[in-house]
Amino acid sequence: MTGIGTLAEGPLHAAVKQWLARPGDRVEVPVDRFVIDLVRADGELVEIQTGGFGPLGPKLDALLDGHRMRIVHPVPAERRIVRVDADGVVLSERRSPKSASVLEVFDRLVAFPSLVGHPHLVVEVLLCREDHVRGPAPVRSTGNRRRTKDPGTRHLDAVLARHEVRRPADALALLGVDVPEVPFSTRDLAALLGAPRVLTQRVVYCLRLMELVAPAGRDGRTPLYRRV
Template sequence: MKADYAEPGDRFEVPLDGFVIDIVRDGSLIEIQTGSFGAMGKKLDHLLPSNQIVVVYPIAVETYLQKPGVTPRKSPKHGSVYDLFAELVSIPTLVDHPNLSLEVVLVAVTKIQVADAKVRRGRGGFRTEDRQLREILGRHRFDEGRDLLELVPDGLPPVFTTADLARRAGIGRGVAQQMAYCLRPLGLFIEQGRTKAGIEYSLAV
């Protein structure tokens, strides 16, 4: 991903204050994060006060499985930009830091798989040896917390639950709950009360 994201003049794997920065570009620090956002907490807390940081988070919306000797096949599993919230729950208010931007990159990837007798039969007897980027399909940039409202679907009632949010966005209830967990402390979802159907919210004006 670093090679595909790179631009002329970039510097890579740059040491700074005891941390290693993926890419330094025109005074900005770029971190390509494929794992847990929680693992970045210490680095962000230390560097954000004096540095502009862009966290790039790739999400595989299309995955192809490449087994030896056969044509790659498309996996039925797919991601979406809403997968961001599964990671954002660990640092929900940091997205509002003036020195932090998030860039979600929607990608198609190929998983290179090899036979492995140690892998249980339920997983087909194959393990993933490598992941290769096939294509960048889209990007979403969030420079402040309020930018996350672009992911709130149209057509919500004035007062809504995460069930309403899930239905309108076409996502699972659990993902909608993660979304609400992130947007409430940012002041974007206002809690209005609780019913048997769940917590009721309204959108910040």
Template sequence: MSKISTLNEKPLHEALKRWYAQTGDIFEVSVDGFVIDIVRGDLLVEIQTRNFSAIKRKLEKLLIDHSVRLVYPIPRKKWIIKLADDGNSPVSRRKSPKHGSFEHIFEELIRLPELLKDPNFSIELLLIEEEEVRRYDGVRGWRRRGWVTDERRLLRVVDKLILNSPTDMQAFIPTTLTEPFSVNDLARATDNSRRMAQKMVYCLRIMGCVAPVGKRANAILYARRTTE
């Protein structure tokens, strides 16, 4: 295994790269004008801890000639640490009431849902436990009463899921969900918000996993489609 470069990397990205690494991997390799996190044989691995818009163009270019896997962490549990004015001493640590799940990939997948139709593309989801470190910045942090996220720290990886094609996305539609179904039906069946269910349906439509088949009052109804 070649040495893992961590220059200018955020702690979460660095920790995930170390966790993901295998013997024989090569790190920080230039491919087609882009620096790749990990090269594993013919597979290019990119670890993305921010939104997908920042990496969409890079993926589209690389997929023309390469197999690419996007690794994305979803916080199953999170502890929030607030730092004192010195920027080093923690003044509080509390557990966030929010719990992530694999379905939260749709929060980002709406930015590039068509890519999973490319046979060269796959996504690996990592359910993690993390710490989010915040510090006070009255200018940048006005949306959070002055607090901004300084860094994220990996505590552990608790589960993973690989999505290779639209067929794999069918698993997000509960087998108990009766067809045809509405966005509200999907939200109830998956125990998610309507907003999340809307994003799920949008992505699943783009991927060809579901199709509109009618209406119930003003609600569009959908049915599963067979994907290849």
């Protein structure tokens, strides 16, 4: 069935929705003044968010207290770069050296970390194998000879794993390591996680709002944190 919001969705969004759908589910369903990606037969509202979580704010504010809601976020754990010509003929394929981990969800959770643990909210992370389909050559950004802008489109190949976050402890478990009990900096945690510093700063921000870590003074000008 073609729904109200299907014309604007990308191929990854459409494929994830199809992958999630079960018998009895309805797609693109008006609920109050919003359109929901998928409504389960048991009434759960499912929203697929391939980008940031910020745009979901109005829906959560209006619907979360009265409805069970699930936010599904696909992460490209493996990706292949596929270049095609104007007719869609494949010119080349290669595996991208870039990959993302389940920690990427913290980059999105900064929009509302304090909602984690709400009895009606589940955040589900899908680790995916994706094809990133792009044009025959990178497109250079206007006025910049070095940078190129060629995001292409994301296509789902397979779902490799799925993780649910229902409460703050589930978010902590996504780290895959024990947060130190002694004071630590974001640099210390980044080394432990093997993650970029900026992403680790967002992890710590979310954990603070979830009351899982707390400030623990400073080492010179560097803020320190401790596990609660």
